Amino acid sequence: MEINYFDHPHHLLSLSNRKRDDSILCKVCGEACDGQTYICSEGCNYNLHESCAKLPLEVQSPIHPHPLILGRVSIEFTGTNICDCCYKGSEGFVYRCYEDCNFQLDRECAFMRPAKVKEEDEEKLIHTHPHHDHPLLLLEKVPDKRCECIICLIYCSGSHPTYGCIPCRLFLHEGSCFETKLPPQIQHFYHSHPLTLSLTQSDRDFQCKACYSLNRNIWYYRCKECDSFGMHIACALLPTTIKFESQIQHFLHGHPLSLCEANDQHCCVCQKPCTGPTYACDSGISSLFCEDIYFHSSCLEFPRQICHPFHPFHPLTLLDHENFQKCNARRKSYPGYNTVKFSYICQGHGCRFLLHTECSTVMMPSITYQGHAHLLQFRVDNIENNNLNCSACKFNICESSYAFTCLYCDLNLHLHCGPLPYTIKHIHHIHPLILTYSPIQEEVEDETNEFYCHACEEERDPQLPIYYCAECQFVTESLNHNLLTTS
Structure with a gap:
């Protein structure tokens, strides 16, 4: 089978079966030819994939008013090889407008179409968004790994309808991303100042301070006082509660954390081996510096600040600290794992009081x-x-x-x-209790030799002193945890 192709009009192209090992490249896409391939019959080294040879010579895209014509990338003609939809560089052929628009689309973006909807759902085809001035068109056949959703920063896919405004290079997944209500201002624990929603587009890359990835022309939250500080919407609005979400943010670490399975790793909070649900740092480029950041999901439930009876004078804040600093309750430091340690610390009062997280639950x-x-x-x-x-x-x-x-x-x-105080008041008894040697006379006369604490209803050590109400014959251990006040 032979064809005459517009870009190689002087010779016919013959269909032939080729293998990738033949090392011949398609003129349209620049990829290696494998399978059915059109080859110049005169030996001009002009080759086309069968599928590339069937591309239409002209398309009418819903995102541009003029017809687009298939042709070679010509930087001399357009000044660039960048697709005006996805910002990706193109090799081989593109679809270009010849009406002095200086507009071109790569071969994938050129075939985006308005989504096919039922007649009763036609109002979904064109939609407005409260944060964008232009109407958004519901598209299908959005090429994979080309256009990022402006909310979640996940690539849009041809398998899922997407709302788009091509002149602004703005894309939104239909559904939850499109319906996300964006607060105009948030207070985030990563930064001391309020962050304001910014909808302006930039001609330079923006670096998120949470995940450190670079993006251009996106919505984000930025600090008006510290112009260099900003966060992606996806990072700023990550859930902060632990409900086994696949990705969260947490005040203990400055990067997003992802649910994972960790082997032979230790939790940065409790220093115990990671078993069960575990979150690890998932920060792209910065993960090179956070290879040992792991948290038990249960350890991430510790509150950021507590008031504790061991240090009733000031609040304690959960912070990372030096390895050598000892816990005031346990009188020892954490073992020397090469990971960050987090403990409750009295901050800003010069107390140097530190409490390990496990000790913070002891009363x-x-x-x-x-x-x-x-x-x-x-x-x-x-x-x-x-x-x-x-x-x-x-x-x-x-x-x-x-x-x-x-x-x-x-x-x-x-x-x-x-x-030990001589007299106490106890939560489980109305009368004052007197410190007494154990056992008391009634217990000595009891032939069962069983000694119980009436407060906790458990067996007690008869060699330890007790608190006793003679009127009611109420006995409680002197070590009982429900001891509240002394007098």
Whole structure:
């Protein structure tokens, strides 16, 4: 089969079967010929894919008023090889307007068409958007990986209808992206100043401060006071709550985080191995510097700021900190993993008080101690490193020993050396309770040898002192966590 092609009019082209290994290129698309190929019968090295040879010589695009003619890219004619729709450079042939419009489309964008809709849905074909002055046309056959949605920055696809304004090079996915309500101003935790929605187009690339990717001619949120600070709409409006979203933003890290499976990695908050749902830094170029940023989804639920009874004077803020800084409650630092550590820190008051996240969930009873300015916390967990000495008897406080300790200075007391108050009021009893040696007479006379705390209804150690109401025969451990006030 032979054809006469407009761009090679002097010789006929013959259809032949070629392999990619033959290393011949198509004049229309510049790709290697593989399969059915038209070849010049006179040996001119002029070759065409069969599909490229069938491209129409003229198209009428809905995004330009004049017919577009197929022809070779000519930078001398148009001054550029850039497609006026997708901003991509073109090789081979393009569709060009010859009416002095200096307008051209690449072979993919030239075939975008108004979407086919049912008669009852014709109002969907042309739509207005509250943030754009021109009407938007519902398009189909949008080429893959050419045109980004201005809201989510994901490429539009021919399989999904897209609203477009070609003169402004603006595209929006039909559905959720088109219907997204954009607040005119937001306050984002990445930046101290308000961010304002900017709809102006730029002739230079814009770099998002969250994901660091470069884009041009997009809507974004920018700071009017710090002109260089801006964020993509997609980054600025990422969800901040953890509901197993595929991508989120979080105040602990300046880049978007994506749900993933992590092996042999440690969470930056709790330093424990990552098991179950895990979020990792997903920031494109900047991921080279964030290779070890992983968070358990549960650890991202810690609040940014807390008030804690261990440090009642100032709020504590969840921040990253140096490896050497110790937790005031546990008296130790995190293990030396090469990752960022996050803890609750007293910020801006010169207190140097730090609390590991796992310690922030512990609510130990605390008491006042005459002659000491700080509250003493009752310790029921292991005291690390066995290096604490009792300030009263000077002997070591062994692991698993009960003790009172000051979180601010080196004051530690064994339970039997400690300042247990003589009288207390308890949440579970109306009368005052008196400190008494255990067991009491009624328990000694009881032949069952069972000793229970009436507050928690669990078995207690008969060797430890108790608080007792003789009128009601109410007994509670002196170590009971529901101890509230002293008198």
